[in-house]
């Protein structure tokens with residue numbers, strides 16, 4: 001039997017096969033399975049893995065499920081003749097947590113004039129993505145928006161804050177719109193000196 005000088009080959013497969021969130025993120029913990037073959041050689045002795053490109057290699061004992069975080073899973077196999085495969089890597093982005101979002105209980109404004117609304121939002125893992133307002137505005141990181149109501153009244157406004165992975169938090173508020181006439185405030189009064 002000729003000497004085995006060819007390293008084994010490891011392949012990585014994930015379940016589910018495709019990322020479950022947006023922009024390459026997973027929103028449920030994916031599982032990686034490593035399998036190695038050493039065709040016509042001495043046979044696979046073991047598979048090893050580690051996270052990041054430094055540190056000790058760990059013996060692979062079975063499928064690896066990844067929680068929240070940004071992961072670089074490095075792996076290689078070694079055959080029974082001691083040939084070591086060049087390391088391979090798969091990157092996995094996991095965000096399981098919806099953003100935090102808060103909005104003021106109420107906003108005030110005047111009919112026919114734009115009211116500026118804002119929401120405080122943050123997301124530690126994938127970051128804030130699309131923000132969608134029930135007033136009609138939607139955009140990447142759109143945490144502030146202006147809207148004009150033509151008639152006095154109390155208006156419910158809701159906002160959906162999504163992280164880049166697709167996890168969503170909803171918050172709502174009320175906008176109270178008055179008319180200038182009802183309040184007695186008018187542009188003429190601004191000129192009156194005390």
Ligand SMILES: [Ca+2]
Pocket residue numbers: 004005006007008038039041042043079081083
């Ligand atoms: Ca081999």
Ligand SMILES: [Ca+2]
Pocket residue numbers: 095096097098099123124125126127163165167
């Ligand atoms: Ca998140």
